[in-house]
Amino acid sequence: MENWQDQKSYIKTFTEDECAISTQDLSVFYGGTVQKLFNVSLGFKKNTITALIGASGSGKSTFLRSLNRMNDRVARVDGSIMFHSLDVNQSKINVYELRKAIGMVFQKPNPFPKSIRENITYALKANGHRNKKKLDQIVEESLKAAALWDEVKDKLDQSALALSGGQQQRLCIARAIALKPEILLLDEPASALDPVSTAKLEDTLKQLRKKYTMVMVTHNMQQASRISEYTAFFHLGHALEYDTTTNIFTNPQGEITEKYIQGSFG
Amino acid sequence: MAKKEQDLQQVVEDALAEQKVPHVKFKGIDPRNIDVDRLTKPSKETRQERWGKGLTFLAIILIGVLIVAIIGFVGMHGLATFIDNKVNVFHFLFSTDWNPGAGKNHVGAAAMIVTSFAVTLLAAIIATPFSIAVALFMTEYVSGKRVQILQSFMELLVGIPSVVYGFIGLMVVVPAVRAVFGGTGFGILTATLILFVMVLPTITSLTVDAFKAIPKELRKSSAALGATKWQTIYHVVLRAARSRIMTAIIFGMARAFGEALAVQMAIGNAVLMPYNLVSPAATLTSQLTSQMGNTVMGTLPNNALWSLALLLLIMSLVFNFLVHLIGKKG
Amino acid sequence: MNAKKTNRIAAGVIYFLVGIVILLLIGIIGNILITGVPHLSWHFLSSESSSFKAGGGIRDQLFNSLYLLLLTLLISLPIALGAAIYLAEYAPDNWFTQLIRTTIEILSSLPSIVVGLFGYLLFVVQFGLGFSILAGALALTFFNLPTLTSNIEEAIKGVPQTQREAGWALGLSNWKTIRGIVLPAALPGIITGVILSAGRVFGEAAALIYTAGQSGSTVDYSNWNIFSPTSFLNIMRPAETLAVHIWKVNTEGIIPDVNVVSAGTSALLVIVVIIFNFGARALGNWIYKRLTAAKIK
Ligand SMILES: Nc1ncnc2c1ncn2[C@@H]1O[C@H](COP(=O)(O)OP(=O)(O)OP(=O)(O)O)[C@@H](O)[C@H]1O
Ligand SMILES: [Mg+2]
Numbered sequence: 001m002e003n004w005q006d007q008k009s010y011i012k013t014f015t016e017d018e019c020a021i022s023t024q025d026l027s028v029f030y031g032g033t034v035q036k037l038f039n040v041s042l043g044f045k046k047n048t049i050t051a052l053i054g055a056s057g058s059g060k061s062t063f064l065r066s067l068n069r070m071n072d073r074v075a076r077v078d079g080s081i082m083f084h085s086l087d088v089n090q091s092k093i094n095v096y097e098l099r100k101a102i103g104m105v106f107q108k109p110n111p112f113p114k115s116i117r118e119n120i121t122y123a124l125k126a127n128g129h130r131n132k133k134k135l136d137q138i139v140e141e142s143l144k145a146a147a148l149w150d151e152v153k154d155k156l157d158q159s160a161l162a163l164s165g166g167q168q169q170r171l172c173i174a175r176a177i178a179l180k181p182e183i184l185l186l187d188e189p190a191s192a193l194d195p196v197s198t199a200k201l202e203d204t205l206k207q208l209r210k211k212y213t214m215v216m217v218t219h220n221m222q223q224a225s226r227i228s229e230y231t232a233f234f235h236l237g238h239a240l241e242y243d244t245t246t247n248i249f250t251n252p253q254g255e256i257t258e259k260y261i262q263g264s265f266g
Numbered sequence: 267m268a269k270k271e272q273d274l275q276q277v278v279e280d281a282l283a284e285q286k287v288p289h290v291k292f293k294g295i296d297p298r299n300i301d302v303d304r305l306t307k308p309s310k311e312t313r314q315e316r317w318g319k320g321l322t323f324l325a326i327i328l329i330g331v332l333i334v335a336i337i338g339f340v341g342m343h344g345l346a347t348f349i350d351n352k353v354n355v356f357h358f359l360f361s362t363d364w365n366p367g368a369g370k371n372h373v374g375a376a377a378m379i380v381t382s383f384a385v386t387l388l389a390a391i392i393a394t395p396f397s398i399a400v401a402l403f404m405t406e407y408v409s410g411k412r413v414q415i416l417q418s419f420m421e422l423l424v425g426i427p428s429v430v431y432g433f434i435g436l437m438v439v440v441p442a443v444r445a446v447f448g449g450t451g452f453g454i455l456t457a458t459l460i461l462f463v464m465v466l467p468t469i470t471s472l473t474v475d476a477f478k479a480i481p482k483e484l485r486k487s488s489a490a491l492g493a494t495k496w497q498t499i500y501h502v503v504l505r506a507a508r509s510r511i512m513t514a515i516i517f518g519m520a521r522a523f524g525e526a527l528a529v530q531m532a533i534g535n536a537v538l539m540p541y542n543l544v545s546p547a548a549t550l551t552s553q554l555t556s557q558m559g560n561t562v563m564g565t566l567p568n569n570a571l572w573s574l575a576l577l578l579l580i581m582s583l584v585f586n587f588l589v590h591l592i593g594k595k596g
Numbered sequence: 597m598n599a600k601k602t603n604r605i606a607a608g609v610i611y612f613l614v615g616i617v618i619l620l621l622i623g624i625i626g627n628i629l630i631t632g633v634p635h636l637s638w639h640f641l642s643s644e645s646s647s648f649k650a651g652g653g654i655r656d657q658l659f660n661s662l663y664l665l666l667l668t669l670l671i672s673l674p675i676a677l678g679a680a681i682y683l684a685e686y687a688p689d690n691w692f693t694q695l696i697r698t699t700i701e702i703l704s705s706l707p708s709i710v711v712g713l714f715g716y717l718l719f720v721v722q723f724g725l726g727f728s729i730l731a732g733a734l735a736l737t738f739f740n741l742p743t744l745t746s747n748i749e750e751a752i753k754g755v756p757q758t759q760r761e762a763g764w765a766l767g768l769s770n771w772k773t774i775r776g777i778v779l780p781a782a783l784p785g786i787i788t789g790v791i792l793s794a795g796r797v798f799g800e801a802a803a804l805i806y807t808a809g810q811s812g813s814t815v816d817y818s819n820w821n822i823f824s825p826t827s828f829l830n831i832m833r834p835a836e837t838l839a840v841h842i843w844k845v846n847t848e849g850i851i852p853d854v855n856v857v858s859a860g861t862s863a864l865l866v867i868v869v870i871i872f873n874f875g876a877r878a879l880g881n882w883i884y885k886r887l888t889a890a891k892i893k
Contacts, residue, residue, distance in 0.1 A: 084302045096311035100767035101300045110758040112777055123766035180298040311769035318771025319686050325678025326696055329741060333699045336714045399613035419621045425869040427799025429842040430862045494603035524707025526802040527843050551709050558806055575713050582706050
């Protein structure tokens with residue numbers, strides 16, 4: 001395999017005002033010693049979808065999970081993560097509040113074994129929302145936003161586990177946006193879904209873009225090109241290239257990027 | 267290829283059109299304005315977290331204190347024989363003169379120590395081949411329903427209370443031993459036979475786990491070399507599981523060594539150096555069980571019994587230590 | 597001797613040994629049930645035991661066993677649950693956790709007679725509780741804690757990590773995630789574990805002989821005042837359980853129908869253990885189905 005240092009790399013930068021969240025020299029050490037992410041500095045522009053692409057094991061999930069501090073228990077994370085002019089990668093940061101502001105959707109749909117309604121209201125209730133009417137309204141709106149409302153509106157009190165994989169995944173998105181986060185992190189949200197469910201999901205994400213900033217890991221180049229404005233390419237724990245999706249796909253700067261993209265489309 | 271993709275695209279679009287993905291406008295769940303101050307202040311969750319961790323840690327500490335207390339209390343009383351009553355430790359371990367009521371020179375526990383080890387070792391020696399056979403049967407020879415049935419039977423065997431084993435011993439084993447060997451029927455042999463049944467499921471289930479942990483590939487590659495089933499078992503399965511089988515046997519021995527009531531009901535309870543397997547004898551546990559109620563707290567006979575309890579405790583620690591030792595080496 | 601022949605002989609030996617074990621299993625369980633079940637009359641279950649005459653029953657012992665079991669579970673469940681949660685969810689991977697795990701292993705392998713004698717020393721003598729249900733329940737708690745803790749820990753660890761991550765990603769505290777998401781998902785396994793440990797507690801005698809005592813006081817089942825010495829609910833009264841009863845009548849050998857009483861009681865104990873063993877799994881599965889079924893209401 002080519003040495004990543006040989007590749008010309010181009011990392012697009014934004015001003016801090018333009019970014020919803022950005023990282024400076026983010027490095028991740030699993031178990032405190034095994035480094036799997038190397039000095040990644042990326043900024044994500046407000047109200048856009050950014051795709052993270054790269055081979056399996058290149059550190060996309062590692063990077064994504066560091067943004068809302070999900071790696072706290074398994075890894076040491078060095079560097080800074082700027083969010084509202086605050087470095088949120090510090091021990092004094094209240095990770096619970098941070099995670100409410102930065103929602104996350106996982107590769108495998110993971111609804112709670114509760115009813116559809118409770119899946120959405122559970123965290124809200126934990127945050128002290130008690131008003132039944134208000135809760136009902138949030139349930140409806142977040143399910144609508146996740147393009148799931150029509151399919152489940154008559155069975156809100158049935159178990160979420162009875163939904164199809166695609167429906168479960170959209171429920172997870174609804175659950176995340178019910179907390180009104182600013183940023184949504186999505187780790188291969190469509191990888192377990194069939195084409196129709198995938199299309200619906202993409203449609204959902206495209207609509208959500210107007211309000212949210214999204215960072216999405218995907219292995220599906222078509223998907224990245226369909227819905228993301230920006231794309232970052234990861235390779236062996238390094239962010240090698242970051243630019244508009246069009247540029248990355250049509251005019252990659254580096255050889256490794258080009259090869260990866262050609263290989264993936266071919 | 268391209269054609270196929272287009273077809274797929276068409277299918278998807280048709281499906282979407284049919285299901286009318288709603289293009290919703292939403293307001294109530296717009297991203298809220300994040301209150302940056304809250305990101306640096308402790309919240310309800312921080313407090314919950316401290317509570318939960320503290321509460322569960324308390325439970326852990328409780329268990330820790332408990333074990334320290336057990337070792338401390340039993341140790342204190344067990345050592346009183348040697349410290350307060352000035353009994354010689356070597357005398358205690360190697361003399362067979364057990365009559366603590368008669369003074370400090372008659373506190374010799376050797377007969378019980380030997381008997382305890384005898385029933386434990388004999389039970390383990392008898393049980394091990396049966397356990398290995400059953401475990402091999404369950405992992406190498408049959409599968410499915412029959413394994414499950416055997417397994418639930420084994421679990422049932424573990425679940426039968428030890429007094430019930432003691433009672434069966436009295437009803438079945440004692441008369442049988444009496445009929446064959448004469449004498450009273452009580453003794454080491456009877457106790458051993460009962461303990462054999464009691465440790466059988468313990469050793470078997472741990473041995474089954476050991477066999478199951480061996481990768482299938484090892485067996486396959488051995489079979490591919492033309493080895494017979496038995497050759498595979500002998501050279502691969504048994505060898506690879508060796509240390510875990512040892513562990514299983516030690517667990518079985520620990521159970522046998524500490525078993526009180528079943529043994530006490532079957533062994534005859536005479537503190538004598540056993541000269542054969544069918545004469546009445548006494549183990550550490552049987553002596554404790556039958557005599558603790560007959561002595562007065564703080565007297566030498568009572569302290570002497572606590573020394574037996576301490577010995578049991580120490581042996582339990584030794585068995586634990588052996589298991590760890592083998593686990594490290596294997 | 598060639599390999600084929602050895603192979604056949606080995607298989608023969610294994611089948612032979614397994615055959616003996618199966619016969620033994622059937623013999624033991626059959627023997628207990630066949631000799632005991634005929635004596636399990638309503639009269640036997642509902643009348644008082646006799647200290648020297650034939651024809652006594654096991655009413656009080658049965659009640660005491662159940663009452664002690666209940667108290668033991670009431671005391672040990674919260675502690676075991678807490679300890680299991682700590683070990684499964686919070687414990688860092690360090691020497692202290694290792695020490696705690698070793699401690700629990702040691703406690704689980706302690707002979708129950710030692711646990712019972714410790715209970716005797718601490719509660720009966722030191723705290724002056726005397727032979728009492730409370731002292732018995734505490735001794736049984738010690739006996740039960742390690743098994744119950746590891747059963748529950750297994751159940752908790754069986755809950756997929758993705759469920760926890762779902763909770764954390766919503767900004768829930770770890771504790772809230774455990775209580776609201778992990779524990780409900782682990783409930784079937786926890787219940788199975790509790791019932792299995794209950795079976796062990798129900799048949800335990802060695803830990804009770806010197807704590808709950810070997811005799812029963814006169815018990816009045818209409819006296820609901822738990823502070824009254826004759827009340828069946830009084831936790832300070834001595835209480836003999838079924839298992840202890842079997843041991844006592846056999847070692848004392850006073851009543852003429854020792855074998856009848858023992859056989860009947862043994863059968864009852866074994867039947868309860870069978871019910872617990874199979875019931876535990878069945879109930880666990882049933883709850884699991886309820887929790888994950890398509891319809892909640
Ligand atoms: N919890 C962990 N502990 C130790 N190493 C880990 C852990 N999680 C991931 N890794 C390692 O970190 C590296 C990056 O993994 P990561 O999951 O970030 O890759 P990825 O780009 O998301 O891959 P994929 O496309 O397969 O999801 C891999 O080598 C992986 O083995
Ligand atoms: Mg990944």
